[in-house]
Amino acid sequence: MAARTEGRAAPGGAATGAVSAPKGAWWNDANVRAVLYQILTVLVILGIGWYLVSNTLANLAQRNIATGFGFLDREAGMPIGEHLISYTPASSYGRAYLVGMLNTIFVSAIGIVLATILGTIVGVARLSSNWLIAKLASVYVEVIRNIPLLLQLFVWYGVLLALPPARQSLSPLPGIFLSQRGLYFPVLYEHPVHAVMLILLVLGVVLTVVVHRWGKRRQALTGKPFPMLGPALGLIFGLPLIAWAIAGAPFDPNVPAMKGFNFQGGASVTPEFVALLLGLVTYTAAFIAETVRAGILAVPRGQWEAARAVGMSETRILRLIVLPQALRVIVPPTTSQYLNLTKNSSLAVGIAYPDLVSVGYTMINQTGQAVEGIAMIMAVYLTLSLLIAAFMNWYNKRIALKER
Secondary structure: OOOOOOOOEOOOOOEOOOOOOOOOOHHHOHHHHHHHHHHHHHHHHHHHHHHHHHHHHHHHHHOOOOOOOHHHHOEOOOOOOOOOOOOOOOOEHHHHHHHHHHHHHHHHHHHHHHHHHHHHHHHHHOOOOOHHHHHHHHHHHHHHHOOOHHHHHHHHHHHHHOOOOHHHOEOOOOOOEEEOOEEEEOEEOOOHHHHHHHHHHHHHHHHHHHHHHHHHHHHHHHOOOOOOHHHHHHHHHHHHHHHHHHOOOOOOEEOOEEEOOEEEOOEEEOHHHHHHHHHHHHHHHHHHHHHHHHHHHOOOHHHHHHHHHOOOOHHHHHHHHHHHHHHHHHHHHHHHHHHHHHHHHHHHHHHOOOOHHHHHHHHHHHHOOHHHHHHHHHHHHHHHHHHHHHHHHHHHHHHOOOOO
């Protein structure tokens, strides 16, 4: 007969019930084991990292190779032909590194904007009912995507170097000159009102976003769309123009002019920058175009037919109905293309544009501190990629469908 444990009477007369079975050993607990495994994994990773770092430092010391980042304070002694901040060969290596980093960020930011615009246009053109436009867009995508980017950079650079010399430069518009030396164009002389106009421009963009959101809420409540074109133009461009007019409408252009063997005055961009920008934009736009085309095709045809049934034009259908839904398909793969464009900018070293990699390699060759130089280059590209991915993930969540 099976043994049975009887309940005992409590001091108050109530029974205590059955005695609970003793708990097992703590190492049999699944949650405890999971934590231990994670701690063990972290310790192993830290141990491997410590071994690699200590082994590298020992090898460098054995070969009398200096370590550390103290070299960043030393004079660089290398010229950099294109820089967004003041720089001379007497500047430090840290300053030279900053110049290369800003050049990379600058060309990548402009490239992302232009590639998005061109890719969207080509992607929509591939779906055009016009046979010629659709075929031209298809040829562009198929040709550009299947030629390595570095070769395209060489082609663009060769085309720009084949332009006439400065004295025989092309002038497609008054004050604009295109030659082997680059593109020269007029700019305005600095004036205190320019800073005010820039602030008002940013303020106008912010106010436009606020008004746009208000218009969306108004349309959801009343069903009446709010016309945004007029208010947007007034806020973004009207406010800076008002400040410019109040300041006396200063307009003193600095027009480039031929003096000696080159142009003086105005502003210019080098052939290396133009070639890199053209290569990055045309190459990345071909991939974005396919993403846009796939996103539009993912929208059911019934959406088009329903919009046509209520009399909407094709342009309004695409802008108000199709593209907002296609964005949910377009954004994730487009994020990858933005990351690729930023990393592909490192190919600028092939055409002598002073980007981060070009400046970094020169710095490594002069100082001999390759580990630190490569680590700094990797850190910049990793940071840029994470920032771009974080912004695009935020935007993707913002446009995602919300379940009720």
